[in-house]
Amino acid sequence: MKKSELPLYKTGWFYLLVLVVAAVGWLIHIGKLNQLNQWNRELLYQILPNRVTDSAIMRVKINSEGPSAFQSVKTLMARFPNASLALLIGPNNAMMQQLNRHISSQPTRRSILIATDNRASAWQFTNGDLSLGWFSQSINRVSAVPEIKWVTAADAIYAPVVRQNNGATSLLWRHDESLYPSFAGLAVSGNMLEKLQLKVGNYFELFANSHRWQAGFTGDVFVAGESLDSVDLQAAIATSAESAPQLLLIEDGYFQQTNEVVRALARLEQGNYLVQGWPVILSSWLLVIFGLALTWFLIRFSLTKQLAIMAAFITLLVLGQYVAFSQMQWLPILPVLAYVFPVWLVLTGYHFERLKFIALRNQQNEILSLAAPTFFETQQFEKIQPWLNNTSPDLNLVEKVFDIALRAEAQQNKSLAAKLFEWINQTGIKHEGSQQKWSEYHQVLGKEQLESTLVIEPGQTNPGSMTSPIQNIENFGRYRVEGVLGKGAMGIVFQGVDPKINRHVAIKTLQLSDAQDDQNFAETRERFFREAETAGNLSHANIVTIYDVGDEGDLGYIAMDLLTGAPLSNFLKPENLLPAPLVYQLMIQITDALDYAHKQHVVHRDIKPANMIYDDDIQRVTLTDFGIACVADQSKTRTGTIMGSPFYMSPEQVLGKRVDGRSDIFSLGVTFYQLLSGYLPFNGESIASVAYHITKSKHQSVRHWDSRLPASAVRITNKALQKDISKRYQTMFEFKHALISALKRDFKKAPII
Template identity: 35%
Template sequence: MRGWVFVLGVFIALLPWQPGWMHAIDRGLFTATSYLVDAPKGASRIGLVEVPPEIFGHWQADLYEGGKLAALLSNVLHSSDATVGILLEAPLDNGSTQIDAALDRLASGNNKAAAQEAAEIIERKRLLLDLLGNSRVVIGVEQGSAVLPRPVSEIDGVLAKLPEGAADWLWPMHLAPAAELGSAVLPQRGVFIGRGALHPAIAREQGTQSLQVSFLADFLAATTVGEHARTQWDLAWQRDRGLLLGERLLPLSPRGDFLAFNATSARMRPLINRMSLEEGLARGAFPNYVLIAVAGDPVAPQVAAALYSALHGHIAATPWWQSFTAPIITLMITLLLVFALPRVSAFSGAMTCAVFGLLLLLSQTILVITKGWWLPIAEQLVWTALGLCLIRLWVNYHGRWQLLIQRADEACIERADGLIEVGDLQQARTLLDECSASQAVLQKYYDLGNAHVARRQYRTAIDVYQALANRKKNFRDTEQKIGALEAMVATTNNVGVGQSEVEATMVLSRAHIDRPVLGRYEIHEELGRGAMGIVYLGFDPRIARYVAIKTLNYGQFQPRELDNIKTRFFREAEAAGRLTHPNIVSVYDVGEERDLAFIAMDYVEGKALNAFIDPNCLLPVFEVYRIIADVATALEYAHASNIVHRDIKPGNIIYNPSPYQVKVTDFGIARLMDDSKTSTGEILGSPLYMSPEQLKGRKVDPTADVFSLGVTFYQLLCGYLPFSGDNLASLTYEIIHGKHRSVRTLRRDLPSSAARITNQCLQKESQDRYESAGELALVLKKAIRRDFASEARKAGYL
């Protein structure tokens, strides 16, 4: 429906035709506006002589037998300086047929009676033609045309500067050359406007305000230019304004008409001095302007009122530029109807349309009163009301339809919730596919994808998220999740890439686990193997909680090393137990069996970041920034507790894409900064990620973790290490003395902040790096707001 309203609005804007009832609305509006103009006071200077129809009819049938009318015309012209206008229903017959017949009879024989008759006819013709040819006499014919003796000069205006085609469209009327109009019926003056002659006809509709103006223009010209008018026409045509009658301007619309305020209603009509034919013959003085018309003709009072308006400047005309302002306003109304009103209530929409209509009326009134510009707005007002009704009908229908869809979606979502709870994710997907793309349904799609991720069904989760993205692009952080999960799938297909055999994750069944119980924890399955031992998934039956159990098998070490290893192992529990942070793995318990020790920790879903260091399965760049910022925040918390991790690397950071979670783990080689043993030290940790001072065996501070985190950041961004070597010696030399390549030379699509941050993190001297992990976190978050604002907002990070 909205589309049809838009098409209809464009059609109305471009269609020049209007039905008659719209013109009636405009006439009513003009009548109401005319009441703002002062009504005439006192008698006007216009007289109307009403001639009986039979006398007028006899005169028109036989021009030279109208003695009384000729006498009346002679009396007015000789007893006053009045300008006389004669309103006829049809052109006058000049009697040339009678003259020709009389002359024929006179020539055919010696007939004194015929000769006398012919002489009388010729004399009456001469006298009458002298009267009718007087410069103060103007004849208006309601049916017929008059002749312009010579072309009227045209004064250049605004439209003259436009191309001819554009000017013709804005003002379609032209002056008709006299040669195209034929010979004159009578030597009367006339004005021709339009494509051809605009004959001096007055619309006979009672109460009309739009009058054709050739008779009035001629009448005013005769009044203005005086006796010299017959030899020197003082009429000038300005196509963008109207007619210049000497010093008087008669504004005209592009259709060649104007609107007279004093012809709108009885209140506005001037007091006309009406007189009968006998009174006109007996008068010795007349008003300045005299109209002679048939008694009872409704046109005559209208002409008198229009003449009064023209004389006093109470007229208005439609300007030429209304031809393109009207379509623009109609298009604006259409846009308002289609795009604004459906978003508001019925009352607000009606008030908006009412205010818009009042603004149109107010603008129209101000322009017509102050400038004399009449802008018809009936089309715009009718379209506003009609469009409002159509849009409200559509809104009501659409609202009921949306309510039905909403109820169906609610039932669908409720069933999908139950299916997700019982684990029937495929049936839930089928059910959601049949629902609409409402916000609640899309959120349930999102939850379904998270449920698949929780089951480690990454490929299925990607399909669900992709279906969600197809339904609504950029829904939350769907695209980031798809990128992260595709990296997860790639790591699953490339297990062991970049990892040692002992670090690879293996999922085993219960039958392959030697010890079913460690302390009070039931062993369910093996999660993986680390540098110190195997990591199991355990279950604490006392509080019904799953835990990750990290073990240290004493049998894999030499007896002389065992005490040192135990110390390091339990130091991890001591260090991590002091830390409570959402991005640090929590330690719940520590214990020892005969041949092994174990630590029960928070079980974290996801994978270690060393699964995402291959160039073919990298995480999205925003995700890497977010992960490193969270790890830096966690390290700042640990450093505040006087704990330096010493072994920050991708394998010690656990990442779960959905729901997003990052945990720092493995504080097994962390040293208490207030422990004197930390001032000396052997090389502990992973050399690939160590800071230069660690490799030199010097005392370390929090900036060592900043260096290691910078190496991790570098590797996650491009899939390569900043420093490498064939053996430990060459690697150590590169880290202490070598210069790394800028990360943007390895991956050109990275933002400039990536190179700037990694460069400062990898400085050789600790004082040249970021002062703390907290400062690094702030820099990363600032870069996220600048370089990844859109992704961050979708993920709820900002």
């Protein structure tokens, strides 16, 4: 039965939810929210003066492509001799050569800062090249410049303009395990370059004399508002001495980030900029997690309450951003909302579908409560059983089923009563009467019934193994009895000898004297003699040989080869398992034998370790006990008849459906699993619970019990144990080929057939 009401992970909403979260994460990663974040910062900057005034920075735009470029720079240097000079212009080798010669001929106390794409001077902070120690593990958070080229110049410092896709301006960049200032990081210090220092802690800070500039956790700053207006050469020359700049920025429009860099320098100059410390970054992720968790709980409320709670959450985000902004911290809230709102919409859709599902479930339970007594009274309860197994029951339905279970018990239908008591016990709904009843049935049924071969006819109330008392008998036809070997699926197995040729045989028997008392016994007798015909027509090295068939008094008998060795059921405990390569070898022999049998239209239907005799001397295994075998195209077995050993039954056997060779494949998969691990894939304390696990539950991986097993063991057992018959190996030949390939690949051994 279903344990929960339409769990999210079993619906298409779950995959849509995963897709939405992945899509939002990808959009954030590639920067699709950057413009929205910038608009958010612009809105915040409305709180503070938006226009930069009285700046000590002058921005001059020139044409750097013509021969007059150097002359323009030279003129500006002469006009403002005390200003620091920073060039934001594209590559111009001719101008740079002229500029270097000019600087060499007229030494100056100031250094010229030159912006580049990927060239840098080996400039270091005054506190030396940073050996970051423990902090080096976190240095990757700072942007790197690919394919950096180091440049040496006497009076010029080259620094890269670091490209960012999140709207930030980088003051630092990294190379290997060291940090260096970017163009903006050097330009902000103006004429204090030689005194620029870096402090490394929970965030980065640049120092020069008494000036300090925070660079946050990632070495970046965030700004908004207007940038400095640029002036042309003539307007710059006309500037009065009182308005002379401390930093002269000469640009030609080559760098796309020019406006952002200049705006950042102006904001840094005024101390009006934003950074991201690690508490803010951590808070962003915590807000995402909190928001996603909130959406899960939101769907439990009415739509009106959901809207009110979401409004409160947005208000909390806005207030948090404002508080962070007042502390010069940038807390982005749009990514939080980008995660929360789509997830909320998806979960709301799932919730409405779940409510419809619950309503339909309740209607189904009501219909089942009304119909179940009628089906029981007309002896057609098996038709409603699948519906019970596929619903999430309520207390009313449980009460109805309990009442039917009591009626079944009163009519001596113990099998149905046990199934219904177990069904109630598995619903998770507390019902004291059912728990007590199930406990009684649980103790009575026991494990013994699960390990023996069962033949359950439709309507049979007390399923059990078909055995008969030990008979005191000395001969079966010409065969002299020497002792008792054990019990088979249908009767006692004796050891005997043929005195004429001194051949020792195993004699399987069936008591015939009860035929008058059992209306189904005629079918059992027919099935017994059919084994002789079935197995007698099979000739294979790994199938037991049949010598004779007959009856002696009240007993029918089959004389067959007396095998030496031990049943594989002797090797099922974890401490005495056979080596894995040998198990593969034996399974290859069994698959070869069953492949042959299936081609003769014979399905065994009782594959288990106890029916396989292993002779260690010749490393051969022989398949025995065709006691419930059927001829596939001539089977007289009625639909609804259940045959086999419960632990090893296939789902179709458990359900009483017609079976073919693929049922043997499932049973052999169980045997293979148990021989490798010492554990059963499907266990339980009763026939009903074992049957439930076989048809409904997923088994543990065989490597759960022994991690040393090769991957092929998992792959082969998983495929053989598929509940969907169409997903298993379709033939024993296919099963055998998989085992042979695995044996050669994993153990470097050839099969012994």
